Amino acid sequence: MSKHLIDFIDISKSYDGSLVLDELNLYIRENEFLTLLGPSGCGKTTTLRLLGGFETPDQGRILFDGEDITNLPANERKLNTVFQKYSLFPHMSIAENIAFGLKISKKSKAYINDKIKYALKLVNLDGFENRSVDSLSGGQQQRIAIARAIVNEPKVLLLDEPLGALDLKLRQNMQYELMRLKEELGITFVYVTHDQEEALTMSDTIVVMNQGYIQQIGTPEMIYNEPENAFVADFIGHSNIIDGVMLDDRLVEILGVKMPCVDEGFGKNKPVDVVIRPEDVELVDPADGYMEGDVTSLIFKGVHYELDVMANGYEWLVHTTKHVPVGTHVGIRVTPFNIQIMHKPESSDEKAVEIDE
Amino acid sequence: MVKKCASRLYMFLIFLFLYLPIIVLIILSFNNSKTRVVWGGFTLDWYKSCFQDEKIMSAFLTTIQITFLSAILSTLIGTLAAIGISAMKKRQQTIYLGATNIPLLNADIVTGISMMLLFVKFMDLGFVTVLVAHITFSIPYVILNVLPKLKACNRSTYEAALDLGASPLYAFYKVTWPEIRPGVFSGFMMAITMSLDDFSITYFTKGPGVNTLSTMLYTELKKGIKPELYALSTILFFAVLFILLLGNVLPQKKAQRALSKQQKDL
Numbered sequence: 001m002s003k004h005l006i007d008f009i010d011i012s013k014s015y016d017g018s019l020v021l022d023e024l025n026l027y028i029r030e031n032e033f034l035t036l037l038g039p040s041g042c043g044k045t046t047t048l049r050l051l052g053g054f055e056t057p058d059q060g061r062i063l064f065d066g067e068d069i070t071n072l073p074a075n076e077r078k079l080n081t082v083f084q085k086y087s088l089f090p091h092m093s094i095a096e097n098i099a100f101g102l103k104i105s106k107k108s109k110a111y112i113n114d115k116i117k118y119a120l121k122l123v124n125l126d127g128f129e130n131r132s133v134d135s136l137s138g139g140q141q142q143r144i145a146i147a148r149a150i151v152n153e154p155k156v157l158l159l160d161e162p163l164g165a166l167d168l169k170l171r172q173n174m175q176y177e178l179m180r181l182k183e184e185l186g187i188t189f190v191y192v193t194h195d196q197e198e199a200l201t202m203s204d205t206i207v208v209m210n211q212g213y214i215q216q217i218g219t220p221e222m223i224y225n226e227p228e229n230a231f232v233a234d235f236i237g238h239s240n241i242i243d244g245v246m247l248d249d250r251l252v253e254i255l256g257v258k259m260p261c262v263d264e265g266f267g268k269n270k271p272v273d274v275v276i277r278p279e280d281v282e283l284v285d286p287a288d289g290y291m292e293g294d295v296t297s298l299i300f301k302g303v304h305y306e307l308d309v310m311a312n313g314y315e316w317l318v319h320t321t322k323h324v325p326v327g328t329h330v331g332i333r334v335t336p337f338n339i340q341i342m343h344k345p346e347s348s349d350e351k352a353v354e355i356d357e
Numbered sequence: 358m359v360k361k362c363a364s365r366l367y368m369f370l371i372f373l374f375l376y377l378p379i380i381v382l383i384i385l386s387f388n389n390s391k392t393r394v395v396w397g398g399f400t401l402d403w404y405k406s407c408f409q410d411e412k413i414m415s416a417f418l419t420t421i422q423i424t425f426l427s428a429i430l431s432t433l434i435g436t437l438a439a440i441g442i443s444a445m446k447k448r449q450q451t452i453y454l455g456a457t458n459i460p461l462l463n464a465d466i467v468t469g470i471s472m473m474l475l476f477v478k479f480m481d482l483g484f485v486t487v488l489v490a491h492i493t494f495s496i497p498y499v500i501l502n503v504l505p506k507l508k509a510c511n512r513s514t515y516e517a518a519l520d521l522g523a524s525p526l527y528a529f530y531k532v533t534w535p536e537i538r539p540g541v542f543s544g545f546m547m548a549i550t551m552s553l554d555d556f557s558i559t560y561f562t563k564g565p566g567v568n569t570l571s572t573m574l575y576t577e578l579k580k581g582i583k584p585e586l587y588a589l590s591t592i593l594f595f596a597v598l599f600i601l602l603l604g605n606v607l608p609q610k611k612a613q614r615a616l617s618k619q620q621k622d623l
Contacts, residue, residue: 054516074519075528087517091535100531101521145517152521 002030004063005156005188006051011060013046020046022212023060028156028190033182035191035199038209039235044192047209048158051190052081065155079156080149084164086141088133094120094144095129101152119147122181139170146181156188163198175201196236200224208232229342233275240281240317244274244341252341255312257290261339273342278319280338283309289331298326379594386587393582403588413589416573419484420553423569427491428548434492435499435548436541442500443507454500461497468494469561482564490562491552498551499544506540507533546604550597 053074123143227233244254293311390397518528
């Protein structure tokens with residue numbers, strides 16, 4: 001793909017003695033939609049704030065286009081941020097808000113007016129120039145915040161959980177809008193969220209973080225289908241994560257049952273974590289399955305039913321479109337391709353794994 | 358109906374109790390008689406001679422100077438202090454706020470005496486010492502007025518301004534200042550009233566020859582009550598009332614105007 005635009009080199013940061021980022025290494029390519037994904041407190045927002053220039057790292061360097069910007073103040077960086085709480089200037093009109101950055105860079109009046117019109121059109125809010133900030137809904141305010149950032153033509157747009165405060169329907173609409181914007185502007189987006197669905201929908205690359213460490217970097221498909229460890233698997237949607245033993249290449253034993261799979265090279269009789277997505281569990285006749293069990297709960301979720309099936313002492317999470325009443329005796333089957341084998345984390349207390357690219 | 362009347366009467370009595378002494382003072386200031394017990398007809402003579410009295414006028418001038426200088430300086434220092442405090446961590450904030458609030462909670466007389474003891478060690482008592490004392494006790498009022506505004510105004514708007522290329526000073530002026538301005542203004546008004554109002558601290562920190570209106574009134578009263586002093590007190594009362602109204606009504610009017618403007622926009 002294209003060249004590195006931003007490099008984080010050995011970045012560490014702590015607040016009040018507690019380490020938030022520990023020797024983080026990460027690069028961001030030009031024109032990529034990169035998402036930092038993780039639970040709260042994982043260091044994703046800190047990473048973004050370091051990039052925006054609102055924090056300085058305790059150690060390490062940040063390169064932008066090959067140039068060291070570690071100690072460059074926020075107002076001199078060629079990137080703009082869309083904040084979590086919109087942060088529009090309440091005493092200014094919408095037009096004044098959008099023009100703020102342009103006025104500072106001393107653009108002509110005609111240019112500024114054109115840009116305001118263009119930006120409002122881009123975020124589907126034409127004619128809002130003279131409205132006051134308070135008269136807008138949350139979704140509209142967020143779109144103005146985006147407009148205010150992009151009129152400055154930054155090379156990188158940073159978005160800090162911009163959709164967090166919006167309701168579900170609006171959030172989904174905004175996801176499509178953001179993807180469209182990304183296409184039209186052709187710039188790099190760095191997006192921070194704790195919402196895995198949002199990350200999977202929009203990103204080119206997802207960086208899964210936990211407790212200051214990067215857990216996995218990859219495309220949405222890679223992260224979803226081949227999680228590197230149990231944390232990633234669990235964070236990206238609920239999964240069945242089961243202790244297992246890799247008996248041989250392409251043969252794993254879980255819950256006392258041998259199952260064929262497609263993974264190789266783990267060695268013989270090696271303990272592993274086995275991930276099976278709930279939608280990959282097939283419910284069949286008791287006689288045809290690897291193991292037998294009983295349905296213990298059934299919840300209607302709209303697109304599918306969410307079932308709990310107790311089998312061989314493990315409560316399986318199953319997504320299916322069939323209606324299977326509670327108490328039904330069923331068999332469980334999984335196609336070899338859908339069984340994902342992962343190494344056990346080496347330290348038991350912290351499942352964080354540092355990955356050096 | 359009866360209940361309403363009773364509650365009104367009750368209110369009236371409370372206000373009467375609160376304001377009767379001042380009303381008596383105001384009436385006496387227009388009384389054309391040297392004694393307090395006889396009404397000798399309406400006159401403005403006391404006001405006239407009050408403005409001709411040299412002692413009163415010089416005290417008046419000193420008061421104006423002290424009040425405005427101390428209000429301006431304490432507003433400046435207090436606002437900067439509030440900005441600093443708001444940027445601190447929680448624990449530090451509590452400590453610093455507690456420290457700045459001590460002059461507020463301390464008995465005036467204790468503050469006055471302790472300041473006098475400090476000042477005489479280093480300089481002669483006079484105009485400057487009174488001014489410093491007034492600035493000192495006004496600062497906490499300014500901080501208490503500005504700090505809530507700073508807290509209400511989201512720190513991320515300031516960061517957003519920086520992000521859009523504004524220098525820290527420009528960001529403060531364009532984004533933070535408009536949000537805290539009402540607080541700074543009411544802090545300024547508070548400092549004026551506090552300074553105008555103060556007697557005990559001024560009394561201890563002023564040197565010989567320097568008099569504000571309140572200390573001048575006190576020394577004059579010891580010599581016997583002159584009707585000019587009623588006139589002066591009345592003027593003082595209305596001046597403070599006016600400033601208080603200005604401080605309270607103006608921001609509200611502004612808020613109303615902003616609100617109606619918004620409704621028009623919609």
